[in-house]
Amino acid sequence: MADPSPVSDGPYRPGYELVAEQLLEYIAEQNLRPGDRLPTEAGLAEILGATRNVTREAVKVLAAIGRLSVRRGAGIFVAEASGGLVDDHLSHFRPTSMEDVLMLLDYRTVIESETARRAAGLANPVEVRTIREGAQSSLTAAQANDGHAFARADEAFHDAVGAAAHNVFLRSSVAGVRRLASQSDVLLFHGDAPGSLEVAARQHLAIAEAVAAGEADLASELMVEHIATTQSQFERKIRDRLFNLGERAAPGRPTTDSGPGDSGLPPQTSVS
Structure with a gap:
């Protein structure tokens, strides 16, 4: 997996956001399907080259938008397809x-x-x-x-x-x-x-x-x-x-204080 370090120039992108993208890439690369279990947070952090805190925030974001399911005591899973997603290929x-x-x-x-x-x-x-x-x-x-x-x-x-x-x-x-x-x-x-x-x-x-x-x-x-x-x-x-990824600084790790926190996701205001 590519290194999820912050960009050096241009608009700042928080580390959890970059790791969330790479986690979705990992799911596709491994051909994981809805219901499949992922490694633990620690395992994902090692695979993605990220800190555990940032990985945890990335998992929270992907769970909030319906891509992952986190079950207490059971683990992290690819979320089951819901209404309108009739083909589990869309999980990728x-x-x-x-x-x-x-x-x-x-x-x-x-x-x-x-x-x-x-x-x-x-x-x-x-x-x-x-x-x-x-x-x-x-x-x-x-x-x-x-x-x-x-x-x-x-x-x-x-x-x-x-x-x-x-x-x-x-x-x-x-x-x-x-x-x-x-x-x-x-x-x-x-x-x-x-x-x-x-x-x-x-x-x-x-x-x-x-x-x-x-x-x-x-x-x-x-x-x-x-x-x-x-x-x-x-x-x-x-x-x-x-462009910003192309301008990324030397390899490093995403910051641990750039997650969305417990206040929920920002409003989805794209013109649609």
Whole structure:
């Protein structure tokens, strides 16, 4: 495994974040599946070349986003697949890999553009109102610079569009792909808004009005544009990360005081 030392230049990335990425790489390299047991914290620290404290924080982060399961007295396990993750190969999804994130966003474009198209043709008045309310709530949160509220409204908006498509498989696919994207939010953005939340919210409003007007092609096109905005932000962040890793200082160990602590993860505020 590569050494998880901090970068020397550019935005600071905490040690636990780098170790979390390398732990996901380890799971993929070992072809571990949901339910498989991992080495102990001490064993993982040795494998990854990290301190035990930083490894513990990395495990906490991955457990919080649903990639690991920590069972007291039993050990650390690859988390079981949950709703929307029908293929256990997705347990190897790498949230900070350009290749994996672009594949995810490509899939999301296919699914959500068709979902928006169908919603425009099938949404009833109650569903249209729910979609509009989600979009308006996202704008209110964006204007207040409230990342937590925006994340909730963003999820409600996309779920409402999915519900209005009147296809439980499409709705489930939308929810599943967004759960995976949220893992990238945590590990790439960790509390920073990567773009304009207000731009994303106004895109929500435009999609909502296209659905309300029954303009299926327009709703689909606007959703494609919306996801393209997300893609550009992820691409920029991943390129920044790769550049910073290239500028890393001489091999060392990540600091032991850079974990997320017990206060929980930062808000997921990526424009999505």
